[in-house]
Amino acid sequence: MSVFRILLLPFAMLYDAVTAVRNRLFDMNYKPSVRFDIPVISVGNLAVGGTGKTPMVEHLIRLLQPEYKIATLSRGYGRKTKGFKIANTNDTATTVGDEPFQIYRKFAPGIDVVVGEDRAYAIPMLLQELNSTLVIMDDAYQHRSVIPGLSILLTEYGNPFYNDHLLPYGRLREAPEGARRADVIVVTKCPPQLSDDEAMEAEKNIRTYSDKPVFFSKIRYGEPVSFGKDAVISKKVILVSAIANAHILESYVSTSYTMLKHFAYRDHYVITSADLREIDSMVQKYPKGEVSILTTEKDMVKLQREELKSQVSQLQLFYLPIETEFIRNGKDFDTLVLSFMQSFKPD
Numbered sequence: 001m002s003v004f005r006i007l008l009l010p011f012a013m014l015y016d017a018v019t020a021v022r023n024r025l026f027d028m029n030y031k032p033s034v035r036f037d038i039p040v041i042s043v044g045n046l047a048v049g050g051t052g053k054t055p056m057v058e059h060l061i062r063l064l065q066p067e068y069k070i071a072t073l074s075r076g077y078g079r080k081t082k083g084f085k086i087a088n089t090n091d092t093a094t095t096v097g098d099e100p101f102q103i104y105r106k107f108a109p110g111i112d113v114v115v116g117e118d119r120a121y122a123i124p125m126l127l128q129e130l131n132s133t134l135v136i137m138d139d140a141y142q143h144r145s146v147i148p149g150l151s152i153l154l155t156e157y158g159n160p161f162y163n164d165h166l167l168p169y170g171r172l173r174e175a176p177e178g179a180r181r182a183d184v185i186v187v188t189k190c191p192p193q194l195s196d197d198e199a200m201e202a203e204k205n206i207r208t209y210s211d212k213p214v215f216f217s218k219i220r221y222g223e224p225v226s227f228g229k230d231a232v233i234s235k236k237v238i239l240v241s242a243i244a245n246a247h248i249l250e251s252y253v254s255t256s257y258t259m260l261k262h263f264a265y266r267d268h269y270v271i272t273s274a275d276l277r278e279i280d281s282m283v284q285k286y287p288k289g290e291v292s293i294l295t296t297e298k299d300m301v302k303l304q305r306e307e308l309k310s311q312v313s314q315l316q317l318f319y320l321p322i323e324t325e326f327i328r329n330g331k332d333f334d335t336l337v338l339s340f341m342q343s344f345k346p347d
């Protein structure tokens with residue numbers, strides 16, 4: 001343990017005390033919470049960083065969109081706007097945030113995408129303006145002012161909440177005991193060949209904090225999609241990402257292509273024109289067409305800003321679509337969600 005990390009321990013203890021008091025006030029109804037008459041599903045985690053929340057929201061949309069009018073609701077991290085906002089055709093990643101805009105670009109107009117920092121205020125607002133029959137809240141596990149009908153807690157296989165510590169010593173937003181509020185727990189980003197013993201060990205550790213159903217999922221990457229000047233990706237690539245916990249992405253790209261370099265920016269970073277020039281300068285060191293630039297779907301929506309349009313059109317740019325794929329018992333997860341939704345239908 002480094003001296004620097006030891007120095008962070010008192011701050012983690014203080015953070016633990018503050019979050020414990022806050023949760024206790026909600027538990028005792030001293031801080032108000034509201035439950036709505038329509039189904040509300042919350043997708044969240046105990047830790048900061050990427051646990052696969054957006055792919056899980058997209059999985060729920062694909063599952064439920066045929067039967068329900070869905071509105072997704074998130075804070076809209078990184079957007080330049082404030083307050084309640086319903087995404088429309090004039091919006092970009094800058095105005096609603098990268099992840100909400102990714103969902104809007106993929107699923108609208110079949111669903112509504114809403115952003116708002118105050119979920120308890122945003123839900124009545126969207127119900128007043130939209131005809132939604134289901135609200136999916138993204139990254140809302142700590143937003144206890146709204147009581148969801150179904151709370152889905154995600155935890156990353158490589159860094160599960162039961163092995164983590166409170167901020168700033170670790171990555172947890174609240175103590176592991178917070179997992180008790182979840183109705184279902186999904187261990188995400190599992191290795192593709194997860195063994196029964198590995199799954200049983202993870203579930204055993206989760207059982208210390210929760211007796212709710214546990215599922216296991218992995219990331220499934222699709223074929224690269226061009227959004228630059230070339231239609232076919234090269235065997236050699238330069239990877240560009242601004243996501244949390246990019247190690248799984250890097251591993252996949254390294255095994256699928258010859259990865260020359262990874263330009264790894266912080267999560268939600270907005271890649272600039274100067275960044276693109278630096279990336280392209282490396283491409284230009286190789287024969288024409290030999291190297292492609294590969295990025296994430298989340299970063300692609302930010303790169304399609306108007307001020308980058310002409311620059312992007314001249315680059316060999318591709319993005320990797322991703323989806324959540326359950327390793328086992330995926331149908332049981334879907335059945336659990338559908339059963340929850342059925343409980344809101346009139347007899």
